[in-house]
Amino acid sequence: YEKHLKILGNRNSYSKTDPDATFMRLKDDHMQNGQLKPAYNLQIGTENQFITHFDFFSNPTDFLTFKPFVNGFRERFSGNFDTVLNSVVADSGYGSEENYDFMELNEIEPFVKFPYFHKEQKKAFKNNAFIAQNLFYNSQKDYFVCPMGQHMEKTGEGSRKSDSGFISKVSYYEAKNCKGCPLKGLCYNAKGNRRIEVNHNLNRHKERVRQLLTSKEGLYHRSKRPIEPESVFGQGKSNKQYYRFRHFGKDLITMDFAIFAIAFNMGKMYNKGKITPKNSQKSADLLKINLLVLIFIQNHTINHAETTNLKLAA
Ligand code: SF4
Structure with a gap:
């Protein structure tokens, strides 16, 4: 048992054939059967569809991978591009208070x-006066106003701990008297007076993110995001048939993917490098991208090149 617990570490499971792999719920197959298989959570960073960084995690939840991934990216390019990481574009799977705090700290x-970024833009959400997010908040006197006009005063504070150990501070607010309120059926279902829980720090981050994402630059990034990492994954999996690793163990699959990423980037460089009269003005951008790719290749020391026994991944 001690041996197994040592291999397990802080994971919930591991594969006997590849102890570094963790059982994860993968996409259902064509017969809609659930697929619980040993896997690695691969994270990639891309720029203009070039793979600029990648890493593997044993946790299937994306938001827990964000900090180590960004730190790894900075380490890879440290000394080469001091200003390379001044903004990050990612989907809502990474939008947590911990990650927003981290980005604020690192400028x-x-x-x-x-989560709910798109839902809150909808009319039905905006017009629903009962949602806690839509209640009027008086920040000077620290109270909310419910749809009946009652003040919801602060009753206390608490904390929540995430899976990564991050502690969020939350505040509780409660209406004074909801008894006999004609709107109660629409407002909430619980017993007693209505209580809400508010994370002010997260709300502050959300406000900033909302402004950024709806700005001109934000709209540009949002339109580009679906054709950045998604198309790299699509190209790799569908067009290049890279569905599974050919090795066992984190070191070997890192080598496996590094070779794929280098080949992928070189192919992309070749295709983008075809200068035609139409795209000749792109050459300056290309130079920067080529430099990024060369650093990516150079920083990838492959330690296991002597391994020749290929195995099918679990
Ligand atoms: S049920 Fe309570 S919180 Fe909701 S509208 Fe009525 S008084 Fe306000």
């Missing part, structure tokens, strides 16, 4: 959606 502009 990174967060073009990172939060």
Whole structure:
């Protein structure tokens, strides 16, 4: 048992054939069968569809991978591009308070959606006066106003701990008397007076992110994001048939993917490098991209090149 617990570390499971792989719920197959298989959570960073960084995680939740991934990216390019990471574009799977705090601390502009970003833009959401987010807040006197006009005063503070150990501070607000309120059926279902829980720090981050994402630059990034990492994954999986690793163990699959990424980037460089009269003005951009790719290749020391026994991944 001690041996197994040592291999397990802080994971919930591991594969006997590849102890570095963790069981994860993968996409259902064509017969809609759930697929629980040993896997690695691969994260990639891209710029103009070039792979600029990648890493593997044993956690299937994306938001827990954000900090180590960004730190790895900075380490890879440290000394080469001091200003390379001044903004991050990512989907809502990475939009947590912990990650927003991290980006603020590191002066990174967060073009990172939060869960419900799209839902809150909808009319039905905006016009629903009962949603806690839509209640009027008096920041000077620290109270909310409910749809009946009652003040919801602060009753206390608490904390929440995430899976990564990050502690969020929350405040509780409660209406004074909801008894007999004609709007109660629309407002809430619980017993007693209505209580809401508010994370002011997260709300502050969300406000900034909302402004960024709806700005001209934000709209540009949002329109580009679906054709950045997604198309790299699409190209790799569908066009290049890279569905699974050919090795076992994190070191070997890192080598496996590094070779794929280098080949992928070189192919992209070749295709983008075809200068035609139409795209000749792109050559300056290309120079920067080529430099990024060369640093990516150079920083990838492959330690296991002597391994020749290929195995099918689990
Ligand atoms: S139920 Fe309570 S919180 Fe909701 S509208 Fe009525 S008085 Fe306000």
